[in-house]
Amino acid sequence: MSGNKLKHIFRSHRGGSVRCVFLLALLLLLSACGAQTPAELGFLAMDTYVELKAYGDNGEKFLSLANEETVRLEALCSAHSEKSSLYRLNSGESVRDAELDELIARAIAVSRETQGAFDPTLLSLSRLWGFGGGGAATVPDEEDISLALESAGYGKICFSPSGEPELNGVQIDLGGIAKGYAADRFAALARENGVESAFGSFGGMVCAVGTKPGGVKWKVALRDPLSDGFAAVIQVESVCVSTSGAYERYFTHDGKLYHHILDPKTGHPAESDLLSATVVDPSGIRADALSTALFVMGEEDALEFCREHGVCAILITRDKRMVFVGGIEPVKDSVDEAYSPVFEK
Numbered sequence: 001m002s003g004n005k006l007k008h009i010f011r012s013h014r015g016g017s018v019r020c021v022f023l024l025a026l027l028l029l030l031s032a033c034g035a036q037t038p039a040e041l042g043f044l045a046m047d048t049y050v051e052l053k054a055y056g057d058n059g060e061k062f063l064s065l066a067n068e069e070t071v072r073l074e075a076l077c078s079a080h081s082e083k084s085s086l087y088r089l090n091s092g093e094s095v096r097d098a099e100l101d102e103l104i105a106r107a108i109a110v111s112r113e114t115q116g117a118f119d120p121t122l123l124s125l126s127r128l129w130g131f132g133g134g135g136a137a138t139v140p141d142e143e144d145i146s147l148a149l150e151s152a153g154y155g156k157i158c159f160s161p162s163g164e165p166e167l168n169g170v171q172i173d174l175g176g177i178a179k180g181y182a183a184d185r186f187a188a189l190a191r192e193n194g195v196e197s198a199f200g201s202f203g204g205m206v207c208a209v210g211t212k213p214g215g216v217k218w219k220v221a222l223r224d225p226l227s228d229g230f231a232a233v234i235q236v237e238s239v240c241v242s243t244s245g246a247y248e249r250y251f252t253h254d255g256k257l258y259h260h261i262l263d264p265k266t267g268h269p270a271e272s273d274l275l276s277a278t279v280v281d282p283s284g285i286r287a288d289a290l291s292t293a294l295f296v297m298g299e300e301d302a303l304e305f306c307r308e309h310g311v312c313a314i315l316i317t318r319d320k321r322m323v324f325v326g327g328i329e330p331v332k333d334s335v336d337e338a339y340s341p342v343f344e345k
C-alpha cells in the first residue's frame with residue numbers, strides 16, 4: 001500500500017472520528033438544551049394575562065397546579081365576582097374562611113404600617129369612580145365621595161378572638177394584594193413540587209423562584225410609565241417585584257387623567273408626584289401592598305418609609321428621575337435615556 005493511500009485512509013478515519021465526536025457533542029448539547037427548555041403556560045385570571053414558566057422535570061405538573069391555584073384565589077378574593085367568598089362577606093353573609101381572614105388581617109397590618117396610605121376598605125369609592133364592578137368610569141359628585149369616604153377606613157374593622165373580621169359597615173377590596181398573594185402561592189407550590197427555577201408574571205407583579213438554571217439571575221424589565229416600552233431592567237433571584245402606576249387603569253375626562261389608585265384621605269385618585277412605584281421583596285403580598293402605598297405617599301414620604309422599613313424600591317418621578325432605594329441597581333446601560341437614574345440609600 002502506498003504511503004499516499006495510507007495517508008488517505010488515516011485522514012478519512014480521522015475525519016470519521018472527528019465527525020462522531022462532533023455528532024456526539026451536538027446530541028449532548030441538544031439534550032442539554034431540551035432539559036433547559038422551560039414548561040410554559042398562559043391564561044387569563046385576576047383581570048390580567050398570567051404567564052408562568054418553570055424548569056425541571058416537574059415543570060408541567062407544577063404549572064398546571066399553579067394555574068388551578070390562581071383561579072382558586074380569584075374565586076376567594078375577587079371583590080367583583082358574585083360567587084367569590086369576599087363578595088359574599090362584603091354582602092353581609094357569614095363567611096367562615098380562615099385563609100380570607102388571614103389575607104384581610106395581613107392587608108390591615110400593612111395599612112397600619114403605612115399609616116393608611118394602603119387601605120383595603122375603599123371598595124365603595126372604587127365603584128363610585130367606575131373602577132371594577134362594571135361601573136361606568138366617571139367623575140363622581142363630591143357629596144357622593146364624602147359619603148363613600150365616611151363608610152370607609154381600615155380602622156373600622158375589628159377581629160374576633162378567633163380572627164374573624166367584623167366589617168362594621170365597610171367593604172373590603174383586596175385588589176391591592178391579590179396578585180401578590182397569587183405570587184406567594186406560586187412560589188410556595190414550586191417549593192412543594194421540588195421546582196427550583198420558575199418565573200410567574202401576574203400583570204404588574206412578577207415572582208422569581210430561585211434563579212434560571214445554572215445560577216443566572218432572572219432579568220425583570222420595568223415598564224415605562226410613559227410608553228409601552230421598558231424604562232430599565234433589573235436582575236433578581238428568589239423575590240417578587242411589584243409595580244403600581246397611574247397608567248394601569250384610568251380614564252380621561254375634560255383632558256384630565258383619573259386612575260385607579262385612590263388616596264384614602266381625599267377619596268380621589270392619588271395626586272402622586274410619582275409615575276410608578278416598584279417594590280422588590282421576598283414576600284409577594286408585601287411587594288404588592290407597598291408598591292400601591294408608596295405610589296399614594298409620593299416621593300418624599302415613600303423615600304422616608306423605605307429607609308425606615310428597609311424597603312427596596314424604584315420610584316419613577318414625574319420629573320423623569322428613576323430613584324433606586326435600598327441597594328437595588330439597574331442592569332448596566334439599561335435605564336432608558338428619558339430618565340436620570342438616582343441612587344438613594
Ligand code: AMP
Nearest residue numbers: 117118119120175176244260261262292
Ligand atoms: P395595585 O395595582 O397593586 O397598585 O392595586 C390597585 C388596586 O388596589 C385598585 O385597583 C383597587 O382595587 C385597590 N386600591 C386602590 N387604591 C388603594 C389604596 N390606597 N390602598 C389599597 N388598595 C387600593
Ligand code: MG
Nearest residue numbers: 176288289292
Ligand atoms: Mg399593589
